[in-house]
Amino acid sequence: MQFASAIFAADVEVAQTIGFGIIAAVMIVAALNVVLSKNVVHAALSLVAVMAGAAAQYLLLAAEFVAVTQVLVYIGAVMVLFLFGVMLTRAKLGKDTDLNNDKGWLLGLPIALLLLVVMAYVLIDSFQDDQISGSGEGRIGASANILLSDRIFSTYALPFWALSFVLLAAVIGAIVLARKD
Amino acid sequence: MLINMFLLLGAILFCIGVYGVIARKNAVLVLMSIELILNSVNINLLAFDRLNGGNDGAVFALYIIAVAAAEVGVGLAMVLLIFRNRKTISLDDLSEMKG
Numbered sequence: 001m002q003f004a005s006a007i008f009a010a011d012v013e014v015a016q017t018i019g020f021g022i023i024a025a026v027m028i029v030a031a032l033n034v035v036l037s038k039n040v041v042h043a044a045l046s047l048v049a050v051m052a053g054a055a056a057q058y059l060l061l062a063a064e065f066v067a068v069t070q071v072l073v074y075i076g077a078v079m080v081l082f083l084f085g086v087m088l089t090r091a092k093l094g095k096d097t098d099l100n101n102d103k104g105w106l107l108g109l110p111i112a113l114l115l116l117v118v119m120a121y122v123l124i125d126s127f128q129d130d131q132i133s134g135s136g137e138g139r140i141g142a143s144a145n146i147l148l149s150d151r152i153f154s155t156y157a158l159p160f161w162a163l164s165f166v167l168l169a170a171v172i173g174a175i176v177l178a179r180k181d
Numbered sequence: 182m183l184i185n186m187f188l189l190l191g192a193i194l195f196c197i198g199v200y201g202v203i204a205r206k207n208a209v210l211v212l213m214s215i216e217l218i219l220n221s222v223n224i225n226l227l228a229f230d231r232l233n234g235g236n237d238g239a240v241f242a243l244y245i246i247a248v249a250a251a252e253v254g255v256g257l258a259m260v261l262l263i264f265r266n267r268k269t270i271s272l273d274d275l276s277e278m279k280g
Contacts, residue, residue, distance in 0.1 A: 016182050024190045031194055031217055035201030040209065047213050050194070054220045057187065058242075061231045066223075066242045073246050078216065078253050085209045085257040089264045096207075101273065104204035112200035119192040123185055130184045132231050139231075148236050156240050163247050170251035177258035180265075 020060055027053035038099060040091040044082050051075050061132075062139040065148055187228035194221035208260045208270040212253060219249045 030049035037043040051074040058067035138144065152160055194217055201214025223242045230238025264270050 013182060017186070020182065020186055024186070027190070028193055028197070031197045034213055034217060035197055035204065035210075040207065043210055043213060047216060050217060051220060054224060057190070057224055058227055060182070061187065061227045063227045063230065063239050063242070066227060066239050066246075069243060069246055070223075073250055074216075074220075078250055081253050081257055082209065082213065085212075085260060088261055089209060089270050091207070091209070098271070099207045099210060100204050101206045104206070105200075108200040108203035111203060112196040115199060116192060116196040119195070120189060123188045123192060127183075127185045127188065130232070132182045132184055132228075139236075144236070148239055151236055151240050152243070156237075156244075159244060163244055167247060167251050170254050174254040174258040177255070178261050 016060060020057070023053045023056045023060075027057075038095045038097065040086050040096065040099070041083075041093065044079065044086060047082070048075055048079055051079070064140050065145050184228055184232050187224055191221040191225040191228070194218075194224070206271050206273055208263070208272055209257070211272065212256050212260070215256075216249065216253070219245060 027050050030046040030053065033046040034043045034050065037046065051070060055067045055070040055075075058064075058070060198214045198217035198221065201217065202211055205211050205214060223245055226238040226242045226245070228238075230236060230242075260270055263275065267274065
């Protein structure tokens with residue numbers, strides 16, 4: 001197949017491809033553990049592995065600022081929120097057999113597999129063996145981050161403001177919802 | 182590197198997340214599956230960003246990370262409220278909307 005042979009073509013960066021493969025395998029195993037685990041805390045910790053792997057993939061894609069933000073926001077803040085959620089809802093520690101819908105996999109598995117087949121077919125059909133070209137030089141370092149912040153505060157300034165209001169509303173909403181009185 | 186490696190990884194993670202949303206009953210675990218989906222979208226955005234040059238994809242990825250943080254905050258507050266009122270966060274028990 002075109003796609004499979006292109007992975008091993010001569011002009012491919014071998015080190016990056018091997019690194020990608022290892023990280024991707026870890027991510028997929030951890031993601032499966034998130035949706036299949038019988039232990040809520042284990043699922044949360046597997047989610048940490050998925051997010052750390054995603055940060056590593058962002059580094060491979062030469063998006064260092066997004067990778068750092070991913071580690072700070074997701075692994076730092078969102079995971080603590082999730083663990084607080086697990087703690088405050090008094091989830092059973094250890095194995096819990098009541099986490100899944102009865103016969104939930106009967107509906108979920110066909111839908112997920114169908115989605116995967118359709119998306120994989122479309123992607124392989126349309127992108128075939130397109131390479132990510134160039135070394136990514138100029139996409140990392142201080143100058144690239146200056147360009148990124150310029151873009152945020154000029155072209156995408158309006159969404160940035162909107163996002164600030166979303167975050168403000170979310171913080172106030174979360175306090176109002178969770179307050180005890 | 183092939184662009185398709187990243188896009189297929191995103192597709193696989195997306196499908197795992199969709200499976201989790203459908204099959205899980207615990208509300209916190211459903212929120213975790215939604216995070217999986219958002220992460221897969223971010224991988225796709227950054228892969229296209231790298232393919233096309235420019236940095237618009239990175240900007241959108243940062244915005245998605247911020248929206249996801251807001252979503253988890255509100256979502257977990259709602260789950261907490263449901264737990265306080267019902268003593269359960271099983272989504273099957275929240276069936277008032279059923280006719």
